[in-house]
Amino acid sequence: MSRILITSAIPYINGIKHLGNLVGSQLPADLYARYMRGRGHEVLFLCSTDEHGTPAELAAAKAGMEVEAFCAQMHDTQAEIAKGFGLSFDHFGRSSSAQNRKLTQYFAGELAKNGLIEERSEQQVFSLADDRYLPDRYIEGTCPNCGYENARGDQCENCTKQLDPTDLINPRSAISGSTDLEVRDTKHLYLRQSALKDRLDSWITSKTDWPVLTTSIAKKWLHDGDGLQDRGITRDLAWGVPVKKGTEDWPGMEGKVFYVWFDAPIEYIACAAEWAEANGKDEATWRGWWNEAEGADDVRYVQFMGKDNVPFHTLSFPATIMGTNGDDKGWKLVDYIKSFNYLNYEGGQFSTSQGRGIFQDQALDILPADYWRWWLLSNAPESSDTEFTWERFQADVNKDLADVLGNFVSRITKFCRSKFGEEVPTGGDMTPEGKKLIEDLEARLAAYQTHMDAIDMRKAAAELRSIWTAGNEFLQTAAPWSRIKTEPEAAAADTRLALNLIRVYAVLSAPFLPAAAQTMLEAMQTDDTAWPSSMAQALTALPVGHAYTTPEVMFRKITDEEREDWASRFAGTRS
């Protein structure tokens, strides 16, 4: 048994996310966490909401709320949705927590102590009407290049020319529309990532087992152009972690906060502290998960994220950790990064702003979580972008869940009920068909575990499906319904084996289908969730005479009418 620390990229607070956000981080992380727990390992699975920064302030303003209240409310909403999808976080924290504030300030202080923070002066646009500095993209005006009137301060969307806010003709605030702007001098802190470039480079190079997607993105940022650039880690905002050097004030940085991309990954650590507090554990306990000088030597740390987040997790955050640790043993660097491509929707991209695609709350409104979990995980965008279409979703889910798994449970429980009564039948020895099934499953279990250990989700899902199919093959060849007429003892043995298969299916399927697994266990009236070490043994867990109940239809099918209705409902703008 080992200890496994799992974090999923933390979702931003400004609204409800669509399915693409789910499949790229939280859902696969949950699959892995559930599997590892199932195998008997000690798991700490953490996720939080990412709450700081301008978009949160603007979303709050739009909702007519104070940003703190808005974040608190949206955090609860996202927590509720996560629960709906069965995400088994040990803790769902908040980057605005006191723990994160303290840790973020601590890391900045240590980095400064180690000479890795630099102060730089720059100019930034201040809006007097909004009483705030404006990030480049929140300044709009006429493009000097093409005359487009709604060009943003960072780039003109019309002619794609890169711009400086000061290039814009008639610049105005994108927030209020005010033209009462002025350019002010301001000071900011920069993290000297360039000083850590070589260490980062050799660290990444050593990760030969990581997905190519992960390392190729990291190497590109390390070597492209002038190489890894230093990064500004402070902003002139009100909503964020106040800039401090550890517990000390930082002269010249009054009124400024850390940039959201500096404090967000530190929340991975702070979340463990929040977890400890929420569960009455002491500081040593959570630090023992995170700091190698304080007991985390045996921890394997695995991160899950979409490809857009890779640079921050392979470079910026590791730079923070390395720069803080110096040459000493200290805070854990990630051991494995599982990254994902994008999920597309019916020929285009999911779009939050255009309301295109399916949002997480809507998905749960129309179907149980297991349908989504199964389809998303068995079609996860591991090697390339994946496309969601309603037609495929309907076909796959109906076939895999209703026809193959659900119907298996249904046919054998009902058959047994009518011929032997609702209990595991007695009599008969293992039939040749039964032996063959066990041999087959023995090999498939090994393959399933190999894929799950490697976090090869689509392959694991395919193998799990084959395990379900094996049950149907067995019934088809053993045919207890005809055998019962001539060899009732053999029919009883086959039925006994098939009923035991349901419990094994529950255990093996639980990482993908937690709710269905629960249904199967309840139907079989057992709480024996031991992961099979041998199939032969696992398939005798339910003894002769053990009573069970025949479950309701586990997965009803998606009808053509529903599919058409949903396809049109989610095509356009979210109402």
Add this chain to the structure above:
RNA sequence: GGCGGUGUAGCUCAGUUGGUUAGAGCAGCGGAAUCAUAAUCCGCGUGUCCGGGGUUCAAGUCCCUGCACCGCCA
């Protein structure tokens, strides 16, 4: 314009370090069975492995080049 990814059966995709007749699921066709959510099981695939060069005894699998789509960056 630069970089990265992808391009394999009607559809979605597997194909490790180059090596027997290129595989799976779905859809389709044929058959078996009737316990079951008209569910299941069995059988059936010559597809220019995007095009063109090249290396090799041997390339989907390596090199060069072109094309298409996607993304990131300038």
